[in-house]
Amino acid sequence: MSTPFYVSPQQQMADRAEYARKGIARGRSLVVLQYADGIVFVGENPSRALHKFSEIYDRIGFAAAGKYNEYENLRIGGVRYADLRGYTYDRDDVTARGLANVYAQTLGTIFSSAAEKPYEVELVVAEVGETREGDQIYRLPHDGSIVDEHGSLAVGGNAEQISNYLDQHHNDNMTLAEALKLAVRALSRDTNGTEREIPAERLEVAVLDRTRPQQRKFKRIVGRQLSRLLDEGGATDAASDTEEDAGPTPQSGGDVE
Amino acid sequence: MDFLSEHQPEILPGNRQLPPTQGVVEAPHGTTIVAVTFPGGVVLAGDRRATMGNVIAQRDIEKVFPADEYSAVGIAGTAGLAVEMVKLFQLELEHFEKVEGATLSLEGKANRLSTMIRGNLGMAMQGLAVVPLFAGYDVDREKGRIFSYDVTGGRSEEHGFAATGSGAVFARGAMKKLYHDGLTEEQATTLVVQALYDAADDDSATGGPDMARRIFPIVTVISDEGFRRLTDEESSVIARSILEKRLEQPDGPRAALL
Numbered sequence: 001m002s003t004p005f006y007v008s009p010q011q012q013m014a015d016r017a018e019y020a021r022k023g024i025a026r027g028r029s030l031v032v033l034q035y036a037d038g039i040v041f042v043g044e045n046p047s048r049a050l051h052k053f054s055e056i057y058d059r060i061g062f063a064a065a066g067k068y069n070e071y072e073n074l075r076i077g078g079v080r081y082a083d084l085r086g087y088t089y090d091r092d093d094v095t096a097r098g099l100a101n102v103y104a105q106t107l108g109t110i111f112s113s114a115a116e117k118p119y120e121v122e123l124v125v126a127e128v129g130e131t132r133e134g135d136q137i138y139r140l141p142h143d144g145s146i147v148d149e150h151g152s153l154a155v156g157g158n159a160e161q162i163s164n165y166l167d168q169h170h171n172d173n174m175t176l177a178e179a180l181k182l183a184v185r186a187l188s189r190d191t192n193g194t195e196r197e198i199p200a201e202r203l204e205v206a207v208l209d210r211t212r213p214q215q216r217k218f219k220r221i222v223g224r225q226l227s228r229l230l231d232e233g234g235a236t237d238a239a240s241d242t243e244e245d246a247g248p249t250p251q252s253g254g255d256v257e
Numbered sequence: 258m259d260f261l262s263e264h265q266p267e268i269l270p271g272n273r274q275l276p277p278t279q280g281v282v283e284a285p286h287g288t289t290i291v292a293v294t295f296p297g298g299v300v301l302a303g304d305r306r307a308t309m310g311n312v313i314a315q316r317d318i319e320k321v322f323p324a325d326e327y328s329a330v331g332i333a334g335t336a337g338l339a340v341e342m343v344k345l346f347q348l349e350l351e352h353f354e355k356v357e358g359a360t361l362s363l364e365g366k367a368n369r370l371s372t373m374i375r376g377n378l379g380m381a382m383q384g385l386a387v388v389p390l391f392a393g394y395d396v397d398r399e400k401g402r403i404f405s406y407d408v409t410g411g412r413s414e415e416h417g418f419a420a421t422g423s424g425a426v427f428a429r430g431a432m433k434k435l436y437h438d439g440l441t442e443e444q445a446t447t448l449v450v451q452a453l454y455d456a457a458d459d460d461s462a463t464g465g466p467d468m469a470r471r472i473f474p475i476v477t478v479i480s481d482e483g484f485r486r487l488t489d490e491e492s493s494v495i496a497r498s499i500l501e502k503r504l505e506q507p508d509g510p511r512a513a514l515l
Contacts, residue, residue: 049358051358054355054358055355056355076356079352079355079356080352083348083351083352083355086348087344087345087348214326216351
């Protein structure tokens with residue numbers, strides 16, 4: 001005969017949170033950055049078939065770190081929610097905020113239900129607006145909370161270190177090539193400070209581009225376009241040093257406020 | 258659609274209970290849609306008229322819609338039902354693409370549309386038929402293809418050109434005489450407007466180019482670059498040049514006798 005141990009609710013939640021956090025940190029990091037014409041998702045992903053980023057609706061993209069089967073489930077749920085809503089009402093009535101709320105509910109319920117193990121996922125739901133001010137990025141940690149993000153963020157792996165690096169170097173007026181270059185630099189920094197090379201074929205890149213003429217703004221960047229952008233970023237880094245002298249002054253003013 | 262039928266079956270058109278009616282229900286009907294292939298793609302076009310009995314219900318209705326990046330549907334028949342069917346079709350293609358991460362094959366899309374039309378058979382028996390024309394660029398075979406349907410959902414691939422709707426007989430006659438294998442994109446767009454002009458000439462339910470109100474046929478081109486709808490400007494240029502010629506020759510271009 002054994003009597004069950006008493007575990008305080010605090011302890012129980014802390015254990016579950018730690019379990020989920022560890023699972024998320026095991027995966028590779030991914031970053032989401034705002035740039036002049038939209039939002040770019042960059043991650044290291046050796047697989048061509050299992051995507052970390054995907055389209056939810058016209059202006060809404062989805063990124064996830066953690067366990068593939070769990071976030072894939074949530075992704076399909078999100079697509080269904082968005083499509084059904086857009087069909088019954090109007091395409092404009094599907095918003096990132098609404099979707100983030102649904103995800104928060106789902107994750108929160110799973111996290112606090114004793115019958116299920118918590119999901120080891122961290123999601124990002126991003127919506128590109130008509131202007132940069134209209135962009136919305138929501139981060140959804142494993143416990144169902146919602147964090148409203150601006151500028152740049154990283155999830156999964158050593159996210160904290162990467163977001164610090166991004167915070168220091170990111171500005172909203174970057175071109176796609178610059179943002180991409182920055183993202184790759186941030187991702188290639190290891191925990192011990194050394195850098196390693198991430199080849200283009202191991203990168204997964206997608207954008208929500210507000211200048212795209214189609215209604216659906218989500219686009220994957222692959223193959224030649226990706227390597228061209230990576231090269232271009234490198235070339236402009238060197239070539240536009242002089243031009244950029246004028247650039248950072250007003251931007252750093254903006255950062256301070 | 259499978260998801261919808263599981264979770265909210267009542268919003269699917271095929272699942273609605275119809276009240277018993279006497280005679281034919283009066284509702285706006287869309288009329289003529291034509292399509293022509295050319296090396297490099299396909300052109301799909303439609304006139305702008307909707308009729309209800311002998312009344313013109315709408316002069317500037319749009320009856321050609323993009324289904325996805327590489328295909329389009331033109332609809333003839335009951336306008337309200339047809340527009341909803343197209344909406345559902347677009348939704349389904351997009352949903353499939355997002356969930357599976359790959360687009361359906363052109364054949365797959367054509368088959369899907371076929372099932373949807375069959376689902377509408379009950380309504381069709383009451384006089385509310387929807388008969389679309391589906392055209393798309395087949396990325397695997399690298400050519401434009403046209404599929405036509407009947408009310409029961411029967412699907413058949415058309416080679417070269419096709420038409421549906423009340424003015425189809427006359428449009429097809431015109432296209433038969435004007436079509437040849439090596440059309441350019443520009444010739445193909447002119448050809449469809451010629452065909453619509455001829456249909457409007459002989460069929461009261463088809464509207465010709467309306468110069469006074471500046472309402473011109475909707476002309477769309479689908480090629481390896483995807484779906485593109487000609488602007489009103491481009492469409493009016495074609496319509497004007499045809500009208501110009503028709504002032505001298507009202508029946509349009511003449512084919513050789515032998």
